[in-house]
Amino acid sequence: MSDRLYIFDTTLRDGEQVPGCQLNTVEKIEVAKALQDLGVDVIEAGFPISSPGDFESVVELSKAVTWPTICALTRAVEKDIDVAAESLKYAKKSRIHTGIGTSDFHIYHKLNSNPDAIIERAMAAVKYAKKYVEDVEFYAEDAGRTGNEYLAKVVEAVIKAGATVVNIPDTTGYCLPSEYGEKIKFLMENVKGVHKAVLSTHCHNDLGMATANTIAGIVNGARQVEVTINGIGERAGNTSLEEIVMILKSRYQALKIETGINTKKIYGTSRLVSTLMNMPVQPNKAIVGRNAFAHSSGIHQDGVLKNRENYEIMDPTDVGINESAILLTARSGRAALKHRLELLGFTLDKAKLDEVYDEFVKLADKKKDIRDDDIALLVGDATRKESRIKLDYLQVITGKSLKPMANVRLDISGEKFDATSSGNGPVDAAIKAVKQIIHRQIVIEEFLVQAITRGSDDIGKVHMQIEYDKTIYHGFGAHTDIITASVEAFLDAVNKLPVAE
Ligand code: KIV
Numbered sequence: 001m002s003d004r005l006y007i008f009d010t011t012l013r014d015g016e017q018v019p020g021c022q023l024n025t026v027e028k029i030e031v032a033k034a035l036q037d038l039g040v041d042v043i044e045a046g047f048p049i050s051s052p053g054d055f056e057s058v059v060e061l062s063k064a065v066t067w068p069t070i071c072a073l074t075r076a077v078e079k080d081i082d083v084a085a086e087s088l089k090y091a092k093k094s095r096i097h098t099g100i101g102t103s104d105f106h107i108y109h110k111l112n113s114n115p116d117a118i119i120e121r122a123m124a125a126v127k128y129a130k131k132y133v134e135d136v137e138f139y140a141e142d143a144g145r146t147g148n149e150y151l152a153k154v155v156e157a158v159i160k161a162g163a164t165v166v167n168i169p170d171t172t173g174y175c176l177p178s179e180y181g182e183k184i185k186f187l188m189e190n191v192k193g194v195h196k197a198v199l200s201t202h203c204h205n206d207l208g209m210a211t212a213n214t215i216a217g218i219v220n221g222a223r224q225v226e227v228t229i230n231g232i233g234e235r236a237g238n239t240s241l242e243e244i245v246m247i248l249k250s251r252y253q254a255l256k257i258e259t260g261i262n263t264k265k266i267y268g269t270s271r272l273v274s275t276l277m278n279m280p281v282q283p284n285k286a287i288v289g290r291n292a293f294a295h296s297s298g299i300h301q302d303g304v305l306k307n308r309e310n311y312e313i314m315d316p317t318d319v320g321i322n323e324s325a326i327l328l329t330a331r332s333g334r335a336a337l338k339h340r341l342e343l344l345g346f347t348l349d350k351a352k353l354d355e356v357y358d359e360f361v362k363l364a365d366k367k368k369d370i371r372d373d374d375i376a377l378l379v380g381d382a383t384r385k386e387s388r389i390k391l392d393y394l395q396v397i398t399g400k401s402l403k404p405m406a407n408v409r410l411d412i413s414g415e416k417f418d419a420t421s422s423g424n425g426p427v428d429a430a431i432k433a434v435k436q437i438i439h440r441q442i443v444i445e446e447f448l449v450q451a452i453t454r455g456s457d458d459i460g461k462v463h464m465q466i467e468y469d470k471t472i473y474h475g476f477g478a479h480t481d482i483i484t485a486s487v488e489a490f491l492d493a494v495n496k497l498p499v500a501e
């Protein structure tokens with residue numbers, strides 16, 4: 001007998017809280033549709049009271065998604081719940097996710113309250129949300145550091161008030177797997193009416209235990225898991241969807257738990273999220289990292305050639321990794337590119353495909369080995385092309401005993417501006433020239449350069465954080481020329497600044 005586990009994806013809410021990972025509504029719809037194809041049961045679409053942008057995203061995602069439940073987050077505050085309900089009005093299936101802190105830290109030092117008053121507020125919030133929707137999830141924030149006896153009282157009270165799902169977050173990623181598993185077991189055994197609701201895990205990865213804690217929760221009776229693609233999320237992130245799903249698939253005989261996920265869509269969804277959020281996946285990331293299925297030592301290679309299962313516990317094609325299917329070169333046509341893009345989770349209209357194809361041909365002329373990461377970057381570039389300030393021309397003179405000089409031309413809303421500057425190095429010279437044109441007091445706070453695949457013909461990726469008027473803005477650029485990538489990253493951040501009067 002197997003059990004069904006519900007997958008609640010919070011990439012667009014908890015995941016999107018990461019600085020620099022914010023998506024616009026169109027990008028969120030793209031991710032939501034990919035999550036729907038992947039087969040998630042619930043999509044947490046945002047925290048509608050937090051900003052007009054979040055509100056609009058929940059509205060638009062509700063319209064765009066057909067079958068997964070759309071969920072909106074609130075605090076245990078009536079106004080939050082009113083706004084969440086309003087944002088969900090187009091959802092075919094909707095859920096309000098409300099809650100409050102239950103640990104002593106939260107009760108006494110954040111909410112200035114006491115345990116009985118918190119239970120009253122929790123019940124009142126659930127009852128209030130029930131006026132709008134049947135499906136109400138309650139979260140006991142910092143449940144990981146909440147005593148089990150008190151937590152059981154809270155859970156019992158909210159189920160009585162009508163909660164259909166109760167989320168037990170390890171908000172700070174503090175629990176050991178044995179403790180988290182014990183917590184879920186305690187609730188399953190001690191909460192009256194527990195079977196009227198589903199218990200949910202929501203584990204953060206501060207100590208690298210999110211996946212282990214989530215599995216411990218499942219083993220002890222939780223039947224919903226809150227996860228994100230690539231494990232993205234604040235600080236060290238959330239439990240990653242792909243790890244949980246592939247543990248359940250690979251260890252089915254031990255766990256006997258099923259999900260509705262189409263595992264072949266995992267890799268494509270991972271690439272899509274990584275590209276749109278400008279968040280690289282670490283090469284050794286389980287399941288979706290570049291090296292996750294790469295055997296480099298001679299002994300392993302020999303073993304895999306004799307029989308894959310000597311060293312592989314999963315078939316890479318099960319997660320949608322099928323790199324060698326069609327090799328892309330400068331001679332590949334649009335159809336081959338389109339096919340590869342679809343494998344990677346991108347469905348482009350004809351105009352966008354033409355634009356990406358033109359860039360692909362230029363890149364393939366410069367770089368013989370076109371990889372999935374390169375293609376994903378071209379799609380990201382095409383999306384950024386609509387920016388107000390664009391780099392029109394860049395020439396840099398640099399060398400061992402030369403003072404670096406840069407000539408830059410920017411296109412600002414269709415008008416061209418030129419500047420020349422010297423600098424400490426070529427990037428410094430180019431950025432100084434850009435600053436001469438845009439006349440803003442900008443400080444570069446962080447500048448990160450990465451090569452994404454290998455070889456001297458590789459594409460360089462640049463992440464930049466700039467500070468303007470006490471606010472931080474993030475930018476991203478990618479190019480085979482690292483100086484161009486740096487200027488593009490700088491301009492990507494500058495394009496997010498409020499437009500000067
Ligand atoms: O980590 C957490 O506690 C949360 C809740 C708001 C669900 O994200």
Ligand code: ZN
Binds near residue numbers: 171202204
């Ligand atoms: Zn969280």
